[in-house]
Every structure is written in structure tokens, then in C-alpha cells.
Amino acid sequence: MAAPRAPAFRRVAVLGVGLIGGSFAATLRARGLAGAVVGFTPGDDARIARDLGHLDGVAASVAQAVAGADLVVLATPVPAMPAVLVEARAAIADDALITDCASTKQSVIAAARAALGPAFARFVPGHPIAGSERHGPDAARADLFDGCVAVVCRLADTDPAAFDRVHALWAAMGARPTELDPARHDAVFAEVSHWPHAVAFALCGAIAGGPNADDALRFAGAGLRDTTRIGASSPDLWADILLDNRAAVLDCARAFQAELAEVLTAIEQGDRAALRVRLEAASRWRASLGPARRR
Amino acid sequence: MAAPRAPAFRRVAVLGVGLIGGSFAATLRARGLAGAVVGFTPGDDARIARDLGHLDGVAASVAQAVAGADLVVLATPVPAMPAVLVEARAAIADDALITDCASTKQSVIAAARAALGPAFARFVPGHPIAGSERHGPDAARADLFDGCVAVVCRLADTDPAAFDRVHALWAAMGARPTELDPARHDAVFAEVSHWPHAVAFALCGAIAGGPNADDALRFAGAGLRDTTRIGASSPDLWADILLDNRAAVLDCARAFQAELAEVLTAIEQGDRAALRVRLEAASRWRASLGPARRR
CATH class of the missing domain: 3.40.50.720 (NAD(P)-binding Rossmann-like Domain)
Known part of the structure; x- marks a missing residue:
């Protein structure tokens, strides 16, 4: 064309x-x-x-x-x-x-x-x-x-x-x-952007409200800095987006919570084999996404 | 000295x-x-x-x-x-x-x-x-x-x-x-490293196992790439660390899940004011951590 x-x-x-x-x-x-x-x-x-x-x-x-x-x-x-x-x-x-x-x-x-x-x-x-x-x-x-x-x-x-x-x-x-397609857009961007923002905000919020908030600032390495970078985003902008795309965001939330429950059960039960299966599937998908950040 | x-x-x-x-x-x-x-x-x-x-x-x-x-x-x-x-x-x-x-x-x-x-x-x-x-x-x-x-x-x-x-x-x-102090170390590093790894793995695992895995690879921006970077880490290494520091990791998991539940309830109920309070506290803490990644 x-x-x-x-x-x-x-x-x-x-x-x-x-x-x-x-x-x-x-x-x-x-x-x-x-x-x-x-x-x-x-x-x-x-x-x-x-x-x-x-x-x-x-x-x-x-x-x-x-x-x-x-x-x-x-x-x-x-x-x-x-x-x-x-x-x-x-x-x-x-x-x-x-x-x-x-x-x-x-x-x-x-x-x-x-x-x-x-x-x-x-x-x-x-x-x-x-x-x-x-x-x-x-x-x-x-x-x-x-x-x-x-x-x-x-x-x-x-x-x-x-x-x-x-x-x-x-x-x-x-x-x-x-x-x-617009509906596809909203489902895909809930997955790749809106829900990850909610997770990054929750990760920061849990640290901020907990007993390690000050030491976390002192000892944070590149991992936490990258994982939570988008948690510094505008609260107003993101409150609006999360509410606007609520249905797709809640779909992602359910899938995430189910996956997290599997990981936590394996940790609680000391089941290394089950934990490794979850981490391996996650790591393989992430590796296929390529380098950390396009610049 | x-x-x-x-x-x-x-x-x-x-x-x-x-x-x-x-x-x-x-x-x-x-x-x-x-x-x-x-x-x-x-x-x-x-x-x-x-x-x-x-x-x-x-x-x-x-x-x-x-x-x-x-x-x-x-x-x-x-x-x-x-x-x-x-x-x-x-x-x-x-x-x-x-x-x-x-x-x-x-x-x-x-x-x-x-x-x-x-x-x-x-x-x-x-x-x-x-x-x-x-x-x-x-x-x-x-x-x-x-x-x-x-x-x-x-x-x-x-x-x-x-x-x-x-x-x-x-x-x-x-x-x-x-x-x-060693006990303090294990609590702080559960917070700034071990638990964020579990979250990044779960975020990747949920996407990888869901209906948007391929489109997510296609449309991922810098946000998802940074948020999940450590989800590409070694499954063996991290299964070992998460199990070894289990008690502190599970403390972080409980605080995170409580925070996430607040965020999700606000989204479900369309309560913008409550959602904004959570995002604002998170964003303020993250901003105090400084730039994304030390290089």
C-alpha cells in the first residue's frame, strides 16, 4: 500500500x-x-x-x-x-x-x-x-x-x-x-500499562505505609527503582485512567491476583518445584520482551 | 573514624x-x-x-x-x-x-x-x-x-x-x-528487592498465561519494560531467595495485598477520592526515591 x-x-x-x-x-x-x-x-x-x-x-x-x-x-x-x-x-x-x-x-x-x-x-x-x-x-x-x-x-x-x-x-x-480496534486497545493497554501502574502504585504505597519506608529509600537498588518508576506518575491522571478503563483493569487484576496466589502458596508451603514453574514461565515471557527500556 | x-x-x-x-x-x-x-x-x-x-x-x-x-x-x-x-x-x-x-x-x-x-x-x-x-x-x-x-x-x-x-x-x-544488622537486612531487602521480584514475576506470569500475551509483546512501552525488568531474573536464584527469606517476604506480601485491596475497592466502587488518596501517597514516596535507575 x-x-x-x-x-x-x-x-x-x-x-x-x-x-x-x-x-x-x-x-x-x-x-x-x-x-x-x-x-x-x-x-x-x-x-x-x-x-x-x-x-x-x-x-x-x-x-x-x-x-x-x-x-x-x-x-x-x-x-x-x-x-x-x-x-x-x-x-x-x-x-x-x-x-x-x-x-x-x-x-x-x-x-x-x-x-x-x-x-x-x-x-x-x-x-x-x-x-x-x-x-x-x-x-x-x-x-x-x-x-x-x-x-x-x-x-x-x-x-x-x-x-x-x-x-x-x-x-x-x-x-x-x-x-x-478500540475494545482490543483498551484490553491490551489495561494489560501493558494501566494495570502495571496500579501494581507499581500499590508496591510504593505498601512500602510508604510500612515500617521500612525510610530504610527502603536508603537501600533501594536499581531493581526497586525500575519496578516502581511509574509509581511516581500523576495521581490525578492515573485515577482517571484506572476508573475510565475499569472493566479491563479489573480483568487484569483478577488474573494477577490468581498468579500471585500461586506464587505465595508455593512460598508458604516451601514448594520449590511449584515456585520455580511459575517463575520460569514469567521469566521466559519477560526475556522475550527484550531489553529493559527503549531510549 | x-x-x-x-x-x-x-x-x-x-x-x-x-x-x-x-x-x-x-x-x-x-x-x-x-x-x-x-x-x-x-x-x-x-x-x-x-x-x-x-x-x-x-x-x-x-x-x-x-x-x-x-x-x-x-x-x-x-x-x-x-x-x-x-x-x-x-x-x-x-x-x-x-x-x-x-x-x-x-x-x-x-x-x-x-x-x-x-x-x-x-x-x-x-x-x-x-x-x-x-x-x-x-x-x-x-x-x-x-x-x-x-x-x-x-x-x-x-x-x-x-x-x-x-x-x-x-x-x-x-x-x-x-x-x-542481619535481621534488619533481611526485612529491608525483602521490601526493596525480594518482594518486588515476586511482584514482577507475577505480573509477567499473569500476562504470559493470559489472552493478551502476544499483543503485550507488541504494544509494551517503557512502563511495562521497566516495571517487569527484574521478572527476567533467574528462576532458580529467585526461588531460592524467596524461600530462604520466606517470613520477611510474606510480611511484605500481606502489606502489599492490603494496599492493593484498597486500590481495587476504590476502582470497583468508582470512588475517585479514595483512589486518589492511595495513588498520591504512593507517588509522593516514589518521588522521594529519586530517578529511575542509577547508571
Whole structure:
């Protein structure tokens, strides 16, 4: 299949300008993919992002940001999406593409379907796999998406040309666009991201609330630092994601608790053979995932 | 307190020559701290380590390695320690220091007390915090201990001069020797290392045995890679450690499961405020631990 021509946009509206929205804006500007990039956030993030050089301008409202834009990028926290979509709707141009960067897809799609009317055909859901324990516009970077997978979803009523342009945009931004069904997305990302965040938070929370919290800070090695890195992530962002993708997260929780129960029973009973079987299967899968962290 | 003079040894016997024993040998040689470093393992590891330049010689038995040594380093897996100590005992010179590198301390100390007789006064338990998901002599490096904490234990019947020499040896090898009580060591390292390994193994095992194993390989980002890195560790080594430090590990398991239950109840009930409280406490503790991985 021939790659669609890399798209260039007249004016891009970025709604929500934290790590992801800020990096989206910075990447568009660094790669010359937009005539102008305008941002809006309710707080100071858009002004901070502009001062860092990630935005050409700051809008005073969602509607002002969206007016005249031929690409609208939703990069707000998940719970803010429905209201932002409703506010954007009246101002969205007839030829504008709309995409998002949320960590969950089904709820955002439902909100967009409810809010956008006919413009829903030009909404192409997306999710760049480039999150971090860091957040906010200060953490944004024009190379954040380099080489990362960017999930894009095609729905039954998605305009094929709109899909192709968003797909091509991610490639032009340096990412690897990858099509995935929304329900599958939410199940897979519960497994590879949302549930591991819950586990890392619980590991940190148990240490923090226990008798070894201070000595753990003193004696932690690379193992604990890596295992819990994402436990430093934003409590607000992750409370929202875990609640939004609740059903898939609870599926993962059940599977994890069953596996952990097997491991603990083997430890309690001193059953080395049974313990080794669990650790061996886990270790083999992890080894197949490859090195620790892509940089 | 004045630092004791950096010790130099005539002949060092390294029993067990994997990641830690091999790195101990390599560091002694690289820093000119020993006249000769001789290794023994039941399998091929000692020969591999010699061929890599980490050892001067390979002994045919524990007794042959230990004969004439003024420093004996136990770096075998924990379950092998009692038999190796018994085998070493008859050959240990009257002036020889003895130390170990095991991840647990109380069981090794009990085995040494039972095996060593009067030489137990010259046994100074140690634990360099330099483990890795890699293992074996191929992973050994002369800079593995650079800047790492090396726990050293002083027992009621430890010869003060022996303690000082082992303490000074770790400093001479580039590590930061740190005194810690053995029971406290086992509780703290269950928290910062052993239990996080069990959690990482369970996280990998649950994914590996579930419906998303293949897609998880495809879509894993830095978060899952870091959170599960130590889940690729040796199943044999970790089965031994988890069983050896069982009581402390099960204490950590209970605290973790209680914390996880709070998180899950909040998710199930859609209680954002309760969920946020848990995530916030966890995130605050993790942030105080500092950057992800020391390199």
C-alpha cells in the first residue's frame, strides 16, 4: 500500500497542553507540519508551552482555539473530553480532522459520537505510546514520539481519507502508526500499562505505609527503582485512567491476583518445584520482551 | 573514624563465580588487591570466568581453592552455602578472613556458625547491592560494584579486625560499605528487592498465561519494560531467595495485598477520592526515591 503524502495543516488546535499535547505541538512545529499551532488549557499550561516555544499562540477558549483549525487535537485528561468536545463542536470547521491522544479509547469514542454529530466521521481516535512518570508542558519534547507506536482506530463510520491523513501524520511526526480496534486497545493497554501502574502504585504505597519506608529509600537498588518508576506518575491522571478503563483493569487484576496466589502458596508451603514453574514461565515471557527500556 | 588501610590479600578463593563472584574476582584483579584469585564452581562457570580474565586460576574443589587463601569469598546460591562451608572448613587457614555475598543474611550466618567452629569469628557477612536480571560469569564486570552499597554485618562474636578489613575491602573495591544488622537486612531487602521480584514475576506470569500475551509483546512501552525488568531474573536464584527469606517476604506480601485491596475497592466502587488518596501517597514516596535507575 502506497503511503499517503505527509499532511501539512494550516492551523492546528491543541486542546490540553501537558506532556502529550505539548509534545504534539512541539513536534508539529519542529517538523514544519503546520502553519500555526494554537493551544488552549483552562490553567497556565498553554502559556508555559508557548513560552517554551511549543506553541505559536494561546487561545482564550476551546472555541477560539478550534475556529479556523483544519486539525483539532484532543490531549486533555480523559474526564475532560466530553465537555471539551461539546464546546468544540460548534466551532469546528467543515473540513477539520479531529483526533485525540487519550490512554483509553472506548469512552472517548462514545463521548465524541455523542458530541460531534456529522463531524464524527472525521474523528480518528489515536494513542501515542509515549507516556512517562513525568507530566506537564515542562516535560514536553519535540522528539517524544520518535520511534514510538501510535495507535490509530478506524471505526465503521470513519471517513477513510480522514483515517489516512491521521495515520500519515503520525508517520510524519516520527512515530510508527499502528491500527487497532478500540475494545482490543483498551484490553491490551489495561494489560501493558494501566494495570502495571496500579501494581507499581500499590508496591510504593505498601512500602510508604510500612515500617521500612525510610530504610527502603536508603537501600533501594536499581531493581526497586525500575519496578516502581511509574509509581511516581500523576495521581490525578492515573485515577482517571484506572476508573475510565475499569472493566479491563479489573480483568487484569483478577488474573494477577490468581498468579500471585500461586506464587505465595508455593512460598508458604516451601514448594520449590511449584515456585520455580511459575517463575520460569514469567521469566521466559519477560526475556522475550527484550531489553529493559527503549531510549 | 579513620578508614582502615585498604587491604591486599595474598590469595583469594572465590567460591561460586557467577555475576557477583565473577565481578568480585574481576574487581580484585583490576584494582590490584590480591596476589592471586582462584575460583571454584561445580560446573563450567569458573573456567569461563578464567577465560574472560576474571580469575588467575581454577581449583578442582572447594578445599583446593581455599587451601592457602587469606580471604575466602562465598558467592554461591544461598542453598549451596551450608555444604560449601562444611567442605571449606578443614582447609581454611588460621588467619583467613571469610565473607559472603548472599542476598539473605540470617540463614547464611546460621550455616556459617554451624560449620566454621572458631573460624566463625573471622566470618564477616556481606551483601553488595549490585544484582541484575543478568547472571552468570559472562555478565561479570570489574566495575559492577562502583558506587553501590555493600552491606556488612557485625555479630556479637565477630573479630573487630576482621570486620574492619572486610569493610575496608569493599571501599577499596569502589563500593560504599554500610553496616546493618542481619535481621534488619533481611526485612529491608525483602521490601526493596525480594518482594518486588515476586511482584514482577507475577505480573509477567499473569500476562504470559493470559489472552493478551502476544499483543503485550507488541504494544509494551517503557512502563511495562521497566516495571517487569527484574521478572527476567533467574528462576532458580529467585526461588531460592524467596524461600530462604520466606517470613520477611510474606510480611511484605500481606502489606502489599492490603494496599492493593484498597486500590481495587476504590476502582470497583468508582470512588475517585479514595483512589486518589492511595495513588498520591504512593507517588509522593516514589518521588522521594529519586530517578529511575542509577547508571
